[in-house]
Amino acid sequence: MSQDELKQAVARAAIDYVVDGAIIGVGTGSTANFFIDELGKIKDRIKGAVASSDATAARLKSHGIAVFDLNDVSSILVYIDGADEITAQGAMIKGGGAALTREKIVSSAADKFVCIADGSKLVDTLGKFPLPVEVIPMAQAVVSRKLAALGGEPRLRLKDGRPLLTDNGCVIIDLAGLTIADAVQLETEINQIVGVVTVGLFARRGADIALLGTADGVKKLTF
Numbered sequence: 001m002s003q004d005e006l007k008q009a010v011a012r013a014a015i016d017y018v019v020d021g022a023i024i025g026v027g028t029g030s031t032a033n034f035f036i037d038e039l040g041k042i043k044d045r046i047k048g049a050v051a052s053s054d055a056t057a058a059r060l061k062s063h064g065i066a067v068f069d070l071n072d073v074s075s076i077l078v079y080i081d082g083a084d085e086i087t088a089q090g091a092m093i094k095g096g097g098a099a100l101t102r103e104k105i106v107s108s109a110a111d112k113f114v115c116i117a118d119g120s121k122l123v124d125t126l127g128k129f130p131l132p133v134e135v136i137p138m139a140q141a142v143v144s145r146k147l148a149a150l151g152g153e154p155r156l157r158l159k160d161g162r163p164l165l166t167d168n169g170c171v172i173i174d175l176a177g178l179t180i181a182d183a184v185q186l187e188t189e190i191n192q193i194v195g196v197v198t199v200g201l202f203a204r205r206g207a208d209i210a211l212l213g214t215a216d217g218v219k220k221l222t223f
């Protein structure tokens with residue numbers, strides 16, 4: 001099976017976690033896109049969705065799914081999103097699609113986080129995937145120095161030769177070369193750096209369930 005077929009399989013499996021009549025929190029990225037396409041097929045069963053990025057909002061709307069502002073929603077029963085890496089304990093690196101801050105906000109409002117990913121995202125230790133950190137643009141240099149002091153190699157994420165700007169008008173610094181032994185501690189430490197908006201470690205509040213696509217079918221991990 002191709003990686004896309006594995007992503008499609010977990011996207012389909014995630015439909016089982018959609019609660020009828022509810023507003024669903026929806027993540028960002030290629031796996032989340034497959035999920036949105038599946039959600040479009042059952043859109044009459046749900047009230048709508050809260051999106052974690054402008055791109056996700058646009059794709060939801062293209063399927064005729066109502067998109068709600070988080071401020072107008074009192075509860076989200078389930079949030080469904082991909083990950084760049086996930087451990088067997090449910091801690092994740094996210095932000096490969098630069099949507100980490102809104103992903104963390106929407107998932108923090110949800111009762112349940114269902115991570116959908118192809119099996120290659122399951123790792124023993126987080127850090128091989130460069131850790132995304134969203135930063136206020138004026139703080140880019142000072143935050144980069146502080147991130148370098150943690151032992152990683154900070155790289156400003158570029159798009160078309162210019163700093164990539166997130167939906168929040170911020171930049172992304174990708175911190176390469178880390179071996180993250182204590183993800184909760186590192187998440188707390190990086191979030192304390194002035195100028196950091198969000199670090200793409202989802203360990204303090206990790207996934208509750210992971211659906212991982214493998215050649216042998218969709219494997220479910222519960223945390």
Ligand code: 5RP
Pocket residue numbers: 027028029030031032081082083084093094095096097098099100103
């Ligand atoms: C976006 C994310 C994505 O969930 C993560 O990058 C995984 O993406 P994909 O499903 O394309 O592999 O965190 O900010």
